[in-house]
Amino acid sequence: MASYKDHLGRPLIAVTGMGVVTSLGAGKAENWAALTSGKSGIHAVTRFPVDHMKTTIAGTVDFLPESNEGMSALTYELAAIAGREAVAQAGIGSDFAGPLFLASPPIELSWADRLAMYRSSDKGAGYQRLFDAARAGHGRAIFDETQFGTVADRLAVLFGTRGLPVTTSTACASGATAIQLGVEAIRRGEADRALAIGADGSASAESMIRFSLLSALSMQNDRPERASKPFSRDRDGFVLAEGGAALVLESLESAVARGAEVLGIMRGCGEKADDFHRTRSKPDGSPAIAAVKLALADAGMSEDEIDYVNAHGTSTPENDKMEHLSLSTVFGPRIRSVPVSSNKSMIGHTLSAAGAVEAVFSLMTMREGVIPPTINYDQPDPAIDLDVVPNVKRDADVKTVLSNSFGFGGQNACLVMAREPV
Amino acid sequence: MSPHDVVITGIGLVSCLGEGAELHWKAFKTPSLPPPIDSERFAPYTVHPLPEIDWSLQIPKKGDQRQMETWQRLGVYTAGLALDDAGLKTDEALCATMDMIVAAGGGERDEDVDENILEASLARNDNGVLLNEKLTNDLRPTLFLAQLSNLMAGNISIVHKITGSSRTFMGEEGAGVSALQTAVARLASGQSTHILVGGAFQTEHPDMLLGYELAGYLHRGSWEPLWARSGDGGGVITGSGGAFLVLETREHAEARGGRIYAVVDTVVSGLSPRSEATFAGDIAALVGALGAEPGQLLISGASGANRATGTEREALGDFSLRGFSGLTGHLKEAQLPFAVALAALAISNGEAPGVLADVETPYSAAPERVLTTAIGHHRGEGAALVRKA
Numbered sequence A: 001m002a003s004y005k006d007h008l009g010r011p012l013i014a015v016t017g018m019g020v021v022t023s024l025g026a027g028k029a030e031n032w033a034a035l036t037s038g039k040s041g042i043h044a045v046t047r048f049p050v051d052h053m054k055t056t057i058a059g060t061v062d063f064l065p066e067s068n069e070g071m072s073a074l075t076y077e078l079a080a081i082a083g084r085e086a087v088a089q090a091g092i093g094s095d096f097a098g099p100l101f102l103a104s105p106p107i108e109l110s111w112a113d114r115l116a117m118y119r120s121s122d123k124g125a126g127y128q129r130l131f132d133a134a135r136a137g138h139g140r141a142i143f144d145e146t147q148f149g150t151v152a153d154r155l156a157v158l159f160g161t162r163g164l165p166v167t168t169s170t171a172c173a174s175g176a177t178a179i180q181l182g183v184e185a186i187r188r189g190e191a192d193r194a195l196a197i198g199a200d201g202s203a204s205a206e207s208m209i210r211f212s213l214l215s216a217l218s219m220q221n222d223r224p225e226r227a228s229k230p231f232s233r234d235r236d237g238f239v240l241a242e243g244g245a246a247l248v249l250e251s252l253e254s255a256v257a258r259g260a261e262v263l264g265i266m267r268g269c270g271e272k273a274d275d276f277h278r279t280r281s282k283p284d285g286s287p288a289i290a291a292v293k294l295a296l297a298d299a300g301m302s303e304d305e306i307d308y309v310n311a312h313g314t315s316t317p318e319n320d321k322m323e324h325l326s327l328s329t330v331f332g333p334r335i336r337s338v339p340v341s342s343n344k345s346m347i348g349h350t351l352s353a354a355g356a357v358e359a360v361f362s363l364m365t366m367r368e369g370v371i372p373p374t375i376n377y378d379q380p381d382p383a384i385d386l387d388v389v390p391n392v393k394r395d396a397d398v399k400t401v402l403s404n405s406f407g408f409g410g411q412n413a414c415l416v417m418a419r420e421p422v
Numbered sequence B: 001m002s003p004h005d006v007v008i009t010g011i012g013l014v015s016c017l018g019e020g021a022e023l024h025w026k027a028f029k030t031p032s033l034p035p036p037i038d039s040e041r042f043a044p045y046t047v048h049p050l051p052e053i054d055w056s057l058q059i060p061k062k063g064d065q066r067q068m069e070t071w072q073r074l075g076v077y078t079a080g081l082a083l084d085d086a087g088l089k090t091d092e093a094l095c096a097t098m099d100m101i102v103a104a105g106g107g108e109r110d111e112d113v114d115e116n117i118l119e120a121s122l123a124r125n126d127n128g129v130l131l132n133e134k135l136t137n138d139l140r141p142t143l144f145l146a147q148l149s150n151l152m153a154g155n156i157s158i159v160h161k162i163t164g165s166s167r168t169f170m171g172e173e174g175a176g177v178s179a180l181q182t183a184v185a186r187l188a189s190g191q192s193t194h195i196l197v198g199g200a201f202q203t204e205h206p207d208m209l210l211g212y213e214l215a216g217y218l219h220r221g222s223w224e225p226l227w228a229r230s231g232d233g234g235g236v237i238t239g240s241g242g243a244f245l246v247l248e249t250r251e252h253a254e255a256r257g258g259r260i261y262a263v264v265d266t267v268v269s270g271l272s273p274r275s276e277a278t279f280a281g282d283i284a285a286l287v288g289a290l291g292a293e294p295g296q297l298l299i300s301g302a303s304g305a306n307r308a309t310g311t312e313r314e315a316l317g318d319f320s321l322r323g324f325s326g327l328t329g330h331l332k333e334a335q336l337p338f339a340v341a342l343a344a345l346a347i348s349n350g351e352a353p354g355v356l357a358d359v360e361t362p363y364s365a366a367p368e369r370v371l372t373t374a375i376g377h378h379r380g381e382g383a384a385l386v387r388k389a
Helices: A028-036 A071-090 A111-119 A126-135 A140-146 A150-159 A174-187 A205-213 A252-257 A286-299 A317-337 A351-368 B021-029 B062-066 B070-085 B092-097 B111-121 B127-138 B143-147 B151-160 B172-188 B206-213 B250-255 B279-288 B306-315 B332-349
Strands: A013-022 A100-103 A166-168 A193-200 A243-251 A264-271 A308-310 A400-407 A411-418 B006-015 B038-042 B045-048 B099-103 B166-170 B194-201 B241-249 B262-270 B297-300 B320-323 B369-375 B381-387
Touching: A013 A028, A013 A071, A013 A174, A013 A252, A013 A351, A028 A351, A071 A140, A071 A150, A071 A193, A071 A243, A100 A150, A100 A174, A100 A351, A111 A126, A111 A140, A111 B111, A111 B127, A126 B111, A126 B206, A150 A166, A150 A193, A166 A174, A166 B172, A174 A193, A174 A243, A174 A264, A174 A351, A174 A400, A174 A411, A174 B172, A193 A351, A205 B127, A205 B143, A243 A252, A243 A351, A264 A286, A264 A351, A286 A317, A286 A400, A286 A411, A308 A351, A317 A400, A351 A400, A351 A411, B006 B021, B006 B070, B006 B172, B006 B250, B006 B332, B021 B332, B045 B206, B062 B151, B070 B151, B070 B194, B070 B241, B099 B151, B099 B172, B099 B332, B111 B127, B111 B206, B143 B151, B151 B166, B151 B194, B166 B172, B172 B194, B172 B241, B172 B262, B172 B332, B172 B369, B172 B381, B194 B332, B241 B250, B241 B332, B262 B279, B262 B332, B279 B306, B279 B369, B279 B381, B297 B332, B306 B369, B332 B369, B332 B381
Parallel strands: A100 A166, A100 A193, A308 A400, B099 B166, B099 B194, B297 B320, B297 B369
Antiparallel strands: A013 A243, A013 A264, A166 B166, A193 A243, A264 A411, A400 A411, B006 B241, B006 B262, B038 B045, B194 B241, B262 B381, B369 B381
């Protein structure tokens, strides 16, 4: 009988349910079909006017009734859709009976509501008028959308998770952090299973402008589906996107005991903070290198055992260069023969959701034996010598994956996943 | 006594009362009312403002200070106080391996930009275009970084060189509860050896007050004591301040000769549906799960919110309550870390904080097991037991 413990005597963590929604569609099947045929979900923005903006494209999720109801409502819905798919696949009913870890964006009152409140009063000006409207009771219906805990609280009720849910934000690494929190809780023996969700429905004019002012976004608006081009010489920024993904994490022992199908193993997690700069990485890549090494050590594996890297691969000049530096440092010359692809070439950067979305795609890569390509790879960056699985999917026997997530604020988190428990 | 006990070795506190563990202990030992307030700047709301702070004492580089607004500066400053207090500030090796969990909301918006857009919107019927026009021209590019929730932690890494792990939790009082609970669980299980945990809240910005007042939570009119806010409004008086703790395993603290204030024994949390029938029972059960006994000293993070605080008072009337927010105002994400810090100070000083109201019964013994609560003004509940080391 296989062991239920890892190399450090901790419970092995299985994934028994997965769900995903991105601009490519809702559900694993739809996403996987698009992803493996190299289809892009990036399109011209229609949710709000783009006058005066330098970037006019995004990977927004526009096909839901909640798509125009603000970031709190859409983030909740993306999380709920992914969560339902994951919980159903895991064969768990309406009582999840384990903790919830949610990665979601920081919440703010939407401009639509701000402006509507302003119109509802004629006393005073500026914030004074908003306060007057609030005192008249015009804010009650929108109060919840301004509370950072609302999305997780609603999900906790929806899925019957236990205790106070945790909402985490580690910028673009949030989704990986939510998974790590779940893994750690099960390893501590606090629960047999945990629900980890990453969701981000925060694309608004203001958020696009904020990223744009930091020169982070691609401005290749003419052909939206071609704009996200990780590792290419002519990459010029990431494409803002939305999405959600959920994973049911469960001790392997519990999964086997209840006869659940094991979809993969979450072998190890690593994280390391960078103290160099608010948006830039330490030039020597040492924090990202450390995060990769810590994840491998946590998994009890050497770099030689990694079959595929699901890259952070944002398509910003800075990230892709730094990611190549850190991977080539850890893997040495072998990195040139390890496939490294970026899902973001097709779905854009789903921010708080990215780590979870890409973990689901990593697990599917192993299960399906197919590596999704890095599309739009027509002009290789000569400084980045990687096998990026250019433009076309590749059949491959993938037993292990390293998935990277790096974010503003010095956040670096890496996950190591395996197809089999061994 | 166990080598895996989670001990408090550093306390950083800032509130309207001032800064530092020692100053706060004095202020709570013999409290005087009313505490520092400002009832004019945001009238009809009263706030407990920040004290005078020389930011450069904890954030030496002006360039770093400029990259932050007050909320992030406050968190970085308070975290620095805790590191100093623990004697770890200059220990590069231990800072480089220190884990961190920050309970955060969001940073300050640009008030002028917001108000210009609001006013201009009355004369326009293309508000979407108006927004783009104003935001693209008027927003300061780096302001976004001063607003991002996880950039309080990011700035702590940059300024204090804390580079183990960096996690930010969100969700009002519950964020502080989960941050503390997760930190304690990681230490107790051997997943970490030393962790910086805490949060800060900067209330002196209209958008931060609006976050409460949309649901009518703020107390209006002149200042009133915490447990007796009978006037207009929802009962919450907010404050600017923060609380950070350095937590270590006993083994780790003793090996480096760190001073131990107290042990964080247990942290519990809940998400009560808050129905009329069950809310008081849920609060009592949460505190009961800590093995609480009637008469015990309980440092409450009650917000003043009419319903939540009234229910807490009803549920926990058998304990010797101390509502610290009566002196500091509600510090949102920092409520439970602040309460735990005060509990540790009471234990290490062998004395209970002074009473602030009739509902707060005297406690004359040297406290050895102190309860703390953070019952969210709107949602989420947490409690912790702090005991003598």
